[in-house]
Amino acid sequence: MNRQQIDVLIKQMNVDTATGEVNPRIQQIIVRLLGDLFQAIEDLDISQTELWKGLEYLTDAGQANELGLLAAGLGLEHYLDLRADEADMKAGIVGGTPRTIEGPLYVAGAPESIGFARMDDGSESTHVDTLIIEGVVKDTAGNLIPNAKVEIWHANSLGNYSFFDKSQSDFNLRRTIITDANGQYIAQTTMPVGYGCPPEGTTQAVLNLLGRHGNRPSHVHYFVSAPNYRKLTTQFNIEGDKYLWDDFAFATRDGLIATAIDVTDPVEMAKYNLDQPFKKITFNFELVKDTNQLPSTEVDRRRAEA
Numbered sequence: 001m002n003r004q005q006i007d008v009l010i011k012q013m014n015v016d017t018a019t020g021e022v023n024p025r026i027q028q029i030i031v032r033l034l035g036d037l038f039q040a041i042e043d044l045d046i047s048q049t050e051l052w053k054g055l056e057y058l059t060d061a062g063q064a065n066e067l068g069l070l071a072a073g074l075g076l077e078h079y080l081d082l083r084a085d086e087a088d089m090k091a092g093i094v095g096g097t098p099r100t101i102e103g104p105l106y107v108a109g110a111p112e113s114i115g116f117a118r119m120d121d122g123s124e125s126t127h128v129d130t131l132i133i134e135g136v137v138k139d140t141a142g143n144l145i146p147n148a149k150v151e152i153w154h155a156n157s158l159g160n161y162s163f164f165d166k167s168q169s170d171f172n173l174r175r176t177i178i179t180d181a182n183g184q185y186i187a188q189t190t191m192p193v194g195y196g197c198p199p200e201g202t203t204q205a206v207l208n209l210l211g212r213h214g215n216r217p218s219h220v221h222y223f224v225s226a227p228n229y230r231k232l233t234t235q236f237n238i239e240g241d242k243y244l245w246d247d248f249a250f251a252t253r254d255g256l257i258a259t260a261i262d263v264t265d266p267v268e269m270a271k272y273n274l275d276q277p278f279k280k281i282t283f284n285f286e287l288v289k290d291t292n293q294l295p296s297t298e299v300d301r302r303r304a305e306a
């Protein structure tokens, strides 16, 4: 069949058959996606077996709750960032910390504090470097923003995230810090290690067929928001990781690379109430003022809540 015949057929089956109320946006999207799928079946001569294997794959990936991971791994989530960047450029937005993907591992409801939070439960402190993360939230004119909400989440030394990894305590390595009067936040935590897809999982299975690995560099996630500013979804990725520019989820971007420096000066240690050398990352944020004309940066997606 050619595309015109395909489109006629799809309309006959899914549009002309409507007897109830139609959601026009959903109809438009389904008709288009079906048309593109039928066309791909034609062009690639996709067999019945291949089609069923594909549907079975989606069933398995959904049952394993890995569709969010798959979206990251196939670059769909990064592609949406690139589109959002394009829209921002067209809207004339200049400045602001670059966005990058949320990923599938955020959990709402983390403990909230002002200015400072200790994020780790101490269970790894005997064998993992302490990491101090500090920074300020500013607007694009350089004004500090007090009371900004800085939501932070990251992996432990095995690359695992609490909640999804039930061996960790509740909200381990997840905190919400409200910036202090100077627009500053400070987190005491442990050095994260890059995530790797579950080796026997559905996402890694498709990556294997593409000859790809499923690893991310060491990174820390953020949502940064404040009234009248656009919500920022971003991460920093840590310099020195072998996957820094080989991230299976394509989240590493210029402007989002952080360097962890070794701090051994006892005076600096005392400043953070630490009695051991530690690592320190300074990461500042720049938020863009919101106006009604700008595309929204709020993404409505199903998120875990604890």
Ligand code: MBD
Binding pocket: 069, 072, 101, 102, 103, 104, 105, 195, 216, 249, 251
């Ligand atoms: C992660 O930690 C992550 O950030 C993404 C994008 C995908 C899988 C695991």
Ligand code: FE
Binding pocket: 103, 105, 154, 195, 219, 221
């Ligand atoms: Fe992550």
